[in-house]
Amino acid sequence: MTSVRARFDRFVSPLLGIAGGCGCAALAAWSPAGLAAGGALAIIGVLGGISARQGQRRLADERAQHVSSLAAFSAELAPVWSRQIESSRHQMEEAITSLSMRFSEIAMRLDQTLSLSSQHGEGGQGNSAAAVAARSQQELDGVVQLLRASMQTKADMLHKVQGLQGFVDELQEMVRAIGQITQQTNLLAVNATIEAAHAGNLGRGFATVAQEVRALSRQSEETGARIAEKIRLIGSAIVSTCSAAEESTRSEHEAILASENTIGQVLAGFRQFADSLSGAADLMRQESHGIKDEVGQALVQLQFQDRVSQIMSHVRANIDRLPAVIEDFGTQCEEAGELRPLLADGLLRELEQTYAMADERAVHRQESPAAGSSAGDITFF
């Protein structure tokens, strides 16, 4: 319809000129002046028609140039936008993937640490600090008991050695008795010698026996003196041995008491350290659990990348469509022979059809996204 009208507009000026010229000629009854006026009008009409056609051609050229510039504009701009969006999407995906891998690594290490900590901290294999302290106490008590037993054995031995002193006393008494017997024997020998002298030649043999008895008595006295000396030395040795043993026993007793005291202090210190270590380990376990939960939540939050990536993909695909839409628009204008409004409806409809999320639809319609309205929903079929 528009095309028919344009063609009509193109020919109306020359037709009117010719018609005017013919009219003038007719009115002047084909007089020279009338013919001249008619011819002039016809020429003016034809020239006007040519001028109108040129104007319309110029307008069409300008329209075509405009549409062409629009197409060039979109063809140059859209791919750049698209590439930038895709590049951003890739960068974000790579960064988030790397980040989530790091978080996974942290979560895995925390799991291992917690597992080891539980095995040791809860004494799964009897290796808790409290168990080690109790076992150490038991073993050290055993050592102290051994020392005490050894000291008791030594005391028993000392008692027996002290008992020897009684035998020494008896021996000394016996030596004294031997001394008296020797004196009596000597005295008898002296008397026998005197009596032998009174007997004269008859007592000469008896005097010899008496002298031998005196000699034996002196030997007995000397032997008794040596025995007495040895017994005195033995008695003295026993006394000094007992004295040294008693001193040693006192020292050992004091050493054992000091050892027990030191062991008690060391174990108390160790127990205190173990308790504080155990408290710190408990705190670390709690903190590790907390950190692990936080890491888990961070990983959940990183799912935003998937959503953002999808939105960017949808927008990019829509931008990619822009040059084709502009080209269609140009074709339509050319066919219509006039500029038409460039409407976004079609492209927007296409974009809307690609949406997967309620948020995308809400943003598209300039509505407030319903926060987390369907996130995590589970439907079983």
Place this chain on the structure above:
Amino acid sequence: MAKTVLIVDDSASVRQVVGIALRGAGYDVIEGRDGQDALNQLTGQKVHLIISDVNMPQMDGITFLKHVKQLPAYRFTPVIMLTTENQEAKKREGQLAGAKAWVVKPFQPAQLLSAIERLVPP
């Protein structure tokens, strides 16, 4: 013996998150980057459950699901669709294709594990 779950998603970070949750719960995990990649991995080994995204390049989740249902070895393997799609029409499409559950992202690992345990009792 640990059960095996196939995760199909074009987003590496989502595969990571699902993988961590499942491995932490004692499952073995294999992964596919899209429907076609996942189909290539279904070569006869036992898979107890499939978790698939819907919108993916090469082959989308619904098409993948339809292919899985054609494979004799995996015809009865339960499939959970894990997607940002929340439109009822899409859910119905998934249901008709044979999905057993539809989980909308973002998800909490505990929710997903509970859905898995419902479909594949321990």
